[in-house]
Each structure stands twice: as structure tokens, then as C-alpha cells.
Amino acid sequence: MQTKKDHVHAYQTLVGRMSAGLLLGDTNYSEAPARRALMGLVYGVVLALLVGVGFWVYGLINPGGNMAWKKPNTILVEKESGARFVYDRGLLFPVVNHASAMLLKGAGATVETISRASLSGLERGAPIGILGAPDPVPSANALVTTPWLLCLPHTGGGQPPGQGLMSLNANPDASSTPLDEREYMWVGSTDGHQYLVWSGLKLRLASPAVAVALGLGTSSPPSAPPAWLAALPDGPEIGPASIEGRGTVQVAGSARQVGTVFRQAAGNGTENFVVLRPDGLAPMSRTEAALLTTAQGESAADIDAATMASMPRSADTSLTSRIPDLLTAKSMPIGERAYCLRQELFGSSVVSIPVTTERNFAWFGMNEQVGAYLKPGTGLLAASAPAPTGAGAKPDRFLITDRGFKYRLADDEAIKALGFGGAAPRPMAAEVLAQIPSGPVLSRAAVGPVERGRG
Template identity: 40%
Template sequence: MQTQRDHVHAQTFMVGRISSALVEGDPTAAQIPGQRLQTGLAVGTLLAVLLVAGFAVYGWIVPGGSTVYKQTGAILVEKETGNRYVYLDGALHPTPDLASALLIQNGGQIKLISRDSLKGVPRSYAVGVPGAPARVPEPEALVAGPWLACLPDSAVPGAKSSGVGLNLEPAVPAEHLPAGSFTVVRGRGRVHYLVTQYLKYKIADEAALVALGAAASGPPAAPAVWLGTLGDGPDLGPAVIPGAGKNGPEVGGERHQVGTLFRQGGQLFVLRTDGLAPMSRTEFLIADAADEAAPVELDPSALVGAERSADNSLLDRLPDLAALKPVTPGGRALCVRQKPVSADAFTSEVVFVERGLAAVDSNGRPFVLSRIGSGMVVKPAPSATEAPLYLVSDQGIAYRLADSEATGALKLDAAAPVPFPAGLLAGMEQGPVLSREAVVGLPKG
């Protein structure tokens, strides 16, 4: 006699057959639809589990297994920790920085390796160049200028520093000092300098600042290393007139002292022992500011009858600065922007930049600002002899490259050295000389 369970099983079977007929289009099909797929999936899953289990057992019995550490020139980086090693004389030696590893392996290649692969490999003492750079820039990360040398006192008023802020980022936005203007800086001993786009002029007499309309400016301090980046113009001060103060020739029926200034319209003169000598406007303005006596105004007839000096040197002793307008930083930092123009020379141009780009901290201390991972290969300029090469790291530290072997090991030999001001280079923090011979055993800790 059939039970209720038998009826349920029969009902389930009939429903399955009807579903199979609808799906397959064949009421006589022997298999339930999807049964083959389900069977294949189950078998595949079982095989995958067995395969993974097999690899796990093998890895447990034979951990690691990579022997890449034995390759010549390999610089090993442990995947799990980032620790760096070189394999020498049958043992692993930790290296504190990439530069040391490259010097030890004469270039070499970085290889990632698991901690398990290094289990059981003998360990030895750390080796490297003490103080070597943590990073060595890739060839495409090297920069070649332009760069900025900025006055700390212009970025943070009142800053007292003998150095300058160096921004090595080439694309810093800057505003040129206009061609028709100048600015004033204060050198050592409170000596002032008039600065144009490319030159500096030492103020030999404060009358020059008065004459050029810059007496009221409070100029920023300029260290000697910054002033040295600019070319020199002539000193600015009143010309020395031989015999000044003595009686000179008559002019307009009156006798005047040698050194007296005369003006007839736009024509400017100074009285020499042999007569009136012409002067440039700049020369006249400076001499007038230094002289307590006012210039003598001449009428044309007096000028015609006056004796003339053969000396015309005061027409071109000084450049024409009288037409220039004084400019102050006005909340900006005063900098020199430099860029190489040949293998051994660079140009310098006075610019203004935002204070935050001047590489000067809030306390007025200068530093070297550069992009992380970048660097420069430079040589001091000018140099009378063959100059050594330096790597300037992204931390603003200069490392002398001992020879071509060291340069090649650090993979910097393809870079064209950038001529860099010797004074600015000497003012950077100096790292150790980088050479293969400088590699030593390092103390623990």
C-alpha cells in the first residue's frame, strides 16, 4: 500500500519530468536539465581544492624556494618589510640606502624576494656609504634648471642669514624685474647695491640713491653669495674731478671753482681745470645730490663764450640709470633665476616670486626646495680646471661623485652635467663622497 511519502515522491518526479519536457522540448529525455553542468562544477571545484592543498603542502615542506638572491648584481628588496640586502661572499648584507646598494653592485638590478625565500640564508653585517642618499633619482626625474636663489630677508622681513633659499623646481612662476626699473639691496657692512635685471651696481655714495629716487626704500639684506650671482656694473658715486675746489676758468664773465656744475637747458656740464666738460644725466644727478651748492644756470651766450674741456669721459662712465624707476618687493620675495646656456655657463636674471616659493621657512631660515624623487647632476661654474660632478639630492644635499665608475654605478652617466654657481653649491649641506671604495661595514643600530 502506498504511503503519503510515496505520493510526494511521485508528484516531485512528475513535476521534474514536465519541467524537463518544457525546457528540452523532449518528454522522453533521460537527464534532468542542468545536471551535467552541476556535475562538472562540482568536479572542477574538487580538483581546484586538491590542487591548492597540494601547493600548500609543498610550500609548507619547502618554504620560499627562490634563489634570485644568488644572481650577480642583484639588489634584494624583501617584499614583506622593504628591507634591502646584497648577497656577498655567501651571506646577506643589509644596506641602508639605494645609493650604497648600487655602488656595491656596480649598478645591478632590484629584485623583489619573499622573506621565506631568505630563510636559512646566512646573515652578515650591514654595508654601505655612511650618509649616502636614501634615493637616487631616475634619469627621467633629473632636472636641469632653471632654479631660484632667493633672499631670506625679502621672504621673511628681519631674517638674518648668510645663505639663500634655493628652489630647484624648474616651473616656478616668477615675475621679471621690468627692464625700465631697478631695486635696491643691502650688502655686508650696510653697503647698498642698485640691482637691475642682470647687473648690480655698488652704491659708493648715498647721494646716488638720493639722485635716483631710492633714498626712502628699506632694502632687504643680500648675502655675498647672492650678490655673486649677478654681474658687476660700475660703482655709483660722484665722479672725482681733479683739482676740485680750486679756482677754475671764467664762465660767463665770472670765475668759478673746479667741480662746479652748470646747466643750460638740457645740456649738463662740470667745470674742469681746462673748461666745461659735458656730463651724462645720471652723472649730473649724482654729482648734484652730493654737492651742497646748486648748479649754475647758464644762458646760451655764456655757454658759447666759455672754454671747453677736452675730457668727455663723463658722458659714458656710467650707464643711463636716470630714467629707471625704483621698485620694491612689495610682499614678494626677491630672487635670481638662473639657467644654463651652455655646458659651462649660465645666465642670471632678477625676478620676484611668491614668498611661499622662496625656500625660506617661517623663521627666516633658508633651505633647498625640490620635488621628491628629483635631483640634479651639476658641476661648479665657473671653474678654471675640470670640475668634479655632484649629485644634488631631493633633500638638498650635495654629494660629490668620485669618478666615472661611481657615476655609472648610480646610473647617472647619461645625464648632461648642469653648470651651477660654485658659491651656491658650496653653501649646500655636503654629503660624503660617493665611490665604490667608500663602502664600509656599518655599526649596528
């Protein structure tokens, strides 16, 4: 009588013969299909586990087996401390910072992390490098290519030290708002002159009395350093017009001096201004009238429409457009938002656009020098502008880091060694660069004592 065990064996035999028939075309094949592949997989997994365990045991017994220090053109970073080394001619040299290591090894150097144990048996050389060089060095894809802001921190409120400070903010996240076409900034220079920044130009005021005539009062405006003012092209000087000619002219039966300003009230509530010239009445803007009457120390004389219509008209209409009609515009208030220039690159030229920004984007705790702020991990590759014009001459190039310092790059070789060979420097005014705190010059020759190009 058959048992359950016999039934199971019979079932397995039947299934095996059916599988063999389907896969191999032979129902009498004595070995299970794919058995060899399955056993090979099992043996492979077991062998891999044994090899892995072997390496693990070896690592426990001899943890310093990494031989990365033997690779040419390699910067070694100790895993436990972050210290940097280079291996040269049988000696392991500590390097004071990452910029020095990159300059020493040159373009194409690779960075390898290695354990302290792997370096323990190597003979050490003296520390090498350039003290104060950047550490770390921003990567080429972290270089800023967007516009930056040159700001006057004290215009944004608070109490920053110094009244002639300027900050440079190259953080792409720093927002700014351009001035409206009827807005201007009122600033002073360090040599006592006053300016209006209007429509992308700086307009010098001929005297402090001009500020009074424009309704700006008698107080002093915030001071802007020369580098900030130099970024703006000059516009016309703002001052009272010079009226040529002398003598008197009869106006409504009365003798009036040439140069007298008249005001005619129009029916729509506006006012028209004219000035008396030897050949008749000449139209003028409201701003020209205010400047001239302030200089003369008298108010404009009233004239009615009939008298104005009966008087001859001068052919000179220059006082309607000689200077902007600033009394129809307004000065940006001090203390609400900081005055800035957004510097953008158009072709090979840098254009400065007057803008305002929040105070925290303009002041970040700098001293009497320019405070430079970049987003952590980024940098700015700048070229001094204007560039020299001689054949083959190149401008001075600088790396500005997120520490707020600039480092002059000695030559193309240094630029390539730091990984910036394919990056285009951004033109920046020499006056601005001169005020940013400086670090050491970066060159391969300055690293020492290992000779350039070795390793």
C-alpha cells in the same frame, strides 16, 4: 509516426552534413567539424586551471619559495618592510640605504622584491653601507636639466631667520619674472658695501651718500651673501665724477668755479644738466648731476638757454655715458617679491639673470646655510665651476637631492654605479655648492665590508 525528438535529430543531422560539406567537402563525414579543436580548447583551459590551483596551494603551504636572492648583481627589497639586502658568498647583508646598495653592486644592478619568508632561512651578515647616503636615489631621467633660482628669502617679506641667507630652488615649476630694463635691485654685502643689480651687472656704490643721491634713503639694503654677488659680473662703480682742472670761469658776468653744475629748464618740462670744465660746459646725465651736487653739498645753479648758447662747449662728453642714468630707473620694492638670480647654462658657461619670484619659491624654512629645494623625487647632478684646466682633470661632482643636501661623487665609477653614467653634470659655482649642507662622500670603496665588485 515521427516524434519531435526524431525531427530534432533529423535537423541536427542535416545541419551537420551541410557544415561538413561546406568546411570539408564531404557530406558523409561522421564527426562534427572543428570538434577536435573545441575539445582541445576545453581540455587546455581545464589543465591551466588545475596548474594554477596547484601553484596556489603550494604557495599556501610554502610561501617562501622565491629564489631571487640567488641572482647575481641583484638588490633585494623585502616586500613587507622595504628593507634592502644583498646576498654575497653565502651571507645575506642588510644595506642601510639604497645608494649604498647601488654603489655595492655597481652599474647594471637590478632590484627584486622578495618576501620575508623567502629570506628567512638565509644566514645574515652585519649591516653594511654609508650612513647618511641618499635613500632613495633619483633616477637618471629625474635629474633636473632646467635653470634654477638663487634667491634672497628676506627680500620677499615675512621674517626668515638671518639677513645673509640664500636659497636654491631647482623646481622647474618655480616661476620668475626678469627685471624690466629700467628696474634695478638695491642690495648690500656682508662686508658693508652697497650694490645696484642692473642689466645683469652689479654696480658698487662708492659710499652710502650715493644711495641718498639716488633717492634710496639712509636705511640699509637687504644683505646678499658673497656667493650670490659673485654670480654677477662687475659693472662701473657708481660715484661722483672727478672734474679735472681748477680755477674760475666767467659765466654770465660772474666767476664760477670749475666743477659747478648748471641746470637749464627746457621748454618741454625736462631739464638739461651741464658741468663747468676749464674748456667750457660739458653735458652730463641727470644721475651724474645728482651725484656731483650731493658730493659738493650744494644744488645745481640755474642757467638760461641764451647764456648756455653763448658759452664755449667742452669736448669732453664722457659724463653722458660713464654710468647708467639710474635716476630714470626705479628700485624694485622690498617685501613684494623676492630678489633672485636665474642661472642658465649657455654652452659651458653659467649666466645669471636678475629676476623676482613669489616668496614661497624663495623661502622654505632653511637655517643659516643655503636652503636647497627640489621637486620630490628629482635630483640635480652638479659640477663645481670653474672646472680645473689641467690635462685629464675633472671638476668635483655632486648629487643634490630633494632633501636639500649635496653628496660628492668620488669618481666616475660611483657615478656609473648610481645610474648617472650617461648624464651630463650641470656647472654650478663652487661658492654656491660650498654653502649647501653636505652629506657623506659617495664611493664604492666606502661601502664595505663586501669587497668592491663582488656579487
